[in-house]
Amino acid sequence: MTTWVPGAAGSLFDVDNLPYGVFCRAEEDPRVGVRIGDHLLDLAPLVDATSDLHDVLRAGSLNPLMSRGREVHRRLRERVSRLLTDESERPTVGPHLVPLTGVTLRMPFEVADYVDFYASLDHASNVGRIFRPDQEPLLPNWRHLPVGYHGRAGTVVASGTPVVRPRGQRRGEDGPTYGPSGRLDIEAELGFVVGTPSALGTSVAVGDFADHVFGVSGLNDWSARDIQAWEYVPLGPFLGKSFATSISHWVTPLEALDAAWVDLPGQDPRPLDYLAPDDARGLDIAVEIALNGVVVSRPAYRSMYWSPAQMLAHMTVNGASLRTGDLFGSGTISGPDRNQRGSFLELSWGGAEPFGKEILGRGRTFLEDGDEVVLRYTAPGTGGGRIALGEVVGRIEPAQG
């Protein structure tokens, strides 16, 4: 299956990728598109008014489409794939291909609840050592359950949205002080987006992951470490995180990651049965963190301790319901090596060891005003090559007021 779209075959956005997004053109209302190469396929004109997808593809978010269930997604993806590979469709479909440079990409979906996990053994261990140097780095529950917490859904923003340096309370020598965060950081994560809801009082088993999760997005969970360190006991992170979380414009459907599933690195001790350790699998996704155009770290998602399906099973084991648009982040993706760390906190070891002098010209610790961070993700595609997930871009603006 080779696509006729110019420049797309063999690219990171070949026909085995086909992520969804929401776009606007000129004065038109936002609607649903699929990316192919450096183009976007406008889906709405491809269905007529009698189609059950007519309104869904003219929506300003992916939520209506995501809620339609796995079978609908599978059929739509097959159809788009056929349209983009069958040369005889070119005259009809070609006019609805738009160069990406000609559209504005929007927030792809409305976030219902946002949960952030903490699924990397290396990240949790590093943070434990930095934040609680006098204790065991890993707390007693960590290897028994995927630790997570709720974040602020209303401040999840699309890639490219500027991030204003937050103000807040930090620990000071003579009591707390107020001012702009001096330890602004990133967290390179993967986001999982729920399509099919579940009922209150029911749980989603590890094996039912793909019946509920629609796809995957890139995610940067911006963090103000000084605010977080002071506020987070005993109820967890709050204002140190709630000022902004950036996600990619593109949501990659789960089907595009069929070739990316791998074994987990191993779970010891064996988790409880509801976390189905025999069935849980990881994802082989390579991550790149670029600071002002220079790659400073390359975390590997396959090093994550907890699987995405275990996170979902845990999140619902108490009967909590899922809604279309629920987003859960993996937590910072950090590998065992220094150049695989997913946050500046870890790269600079709490600010004590500036990093990147040889590639950046000077050693760096936390984010400075004007810094631009880009997160990029690639995975094996089902076509034998690699596919790219949506990138996440954010530039730091000075604190206001």
Add this chain to the structure above:
Amino acid sequence: MTTWVPGAAGSLFDVDNLPYGVFCRAEEDPRVGVRIGDHLLDLAPLVDATSDLHDVLRAGSLNPLMSRGREVHRRLRERVSRLLTDESERPTVGPHLVPLTGVTLRMPFEVADYVDFYASLDHASNVGRIFRPDQEPLLPNWRHLPVGYHGRAGTVVASGTPVVRPRGQRRGEDGPTYGPSGRLDIEAELGFVVGTPSALGTSVAVGDFADHVFGVSGLNDWSARDIQAWEYVPLGPFLGKSFATSISHWVTPLEALDAAWVDLPGQDPRPLDYLAPDDARGLDIAVEIALNGVVVSRPAYRSMYWSPAQMLAHMTVNGASLRTGDLFGSGTISGPDRNQRGSFLELSWGGAEPFGKEILGRGRTFLEDGDEVVLRYTAPGTGGGRIALGEVVGRIEPAQG
């Protein structure tokens, strides 16, 4: 100003109260109503198709109305008050008064983000003593900022919704175990509901509270203490809370609480300037907790350490935006006396001291299947008597599966 509605004058739902709710009658779509005595005034028929409130009052949630801003709310309340006190309006308005027994009340608003604070000094101290007996009960940050965290918006349910006992992981002697929570609890709280949004990157000052908060609801933050105690480090409560949070059917507009503002008990040390300690005020609201029809505790909201306006100012000091429908809870309302504790955890001192034997027939600790809890709230009204806020009812159903 005396109302002509039968039985309403002098009741807890007199014309100085007028809370809003969403109701259904027979086959009709849900829409907005106001409570007066034991009746509900159907608002939609009182405006014609040209009114800017026409669609807002025919919505299935209060969100469109709440988003309209303080001036619109003031004018609507004045009009409703006039209609219900002017005897000459009775022939026109009377037909739109429905006995509450003839309607079904619905979830009053769509929750955007749900934040739960921890604003009671007595509650935080009690929980500290029970959960961390070897440490100072109050953590170092507690007197400097209103500690809070995000909860699950998707599982906030209306009063009367049954609460299914959650399952989950608990600490065991030989490692964690899985099963139904054995320490299911309530948290008697007050909820604050945001009407007017704020922009990302801006903060809401203590003095601007009433420009953003539409009103107040009763709130029961159901908690599974065994699940919570095992999971909550280091990122805070998650599944121990996310299975259900109940709110009242009625949202009491802020104007109805004009006579309820009181001085705070006192803040020492003085909080930082952005928390405007000189301007912050508390609310004189009496709370009753009934277990299976017997009142087991009477917390007083006026004992709360942090003011609602300080919670809002803190929640936005980092630039986090507000959305219509954001809900923030006060945290458990506990006073200094034993019979003012707002949770069974505290009433039974972690289960060690069964309570209520003399009134309940036997000593009780945590919730049992079949238990029904009712939270009731009253405050001074502007008419000189007292008004009731919406009550919160929940009955425990056995764990499923």
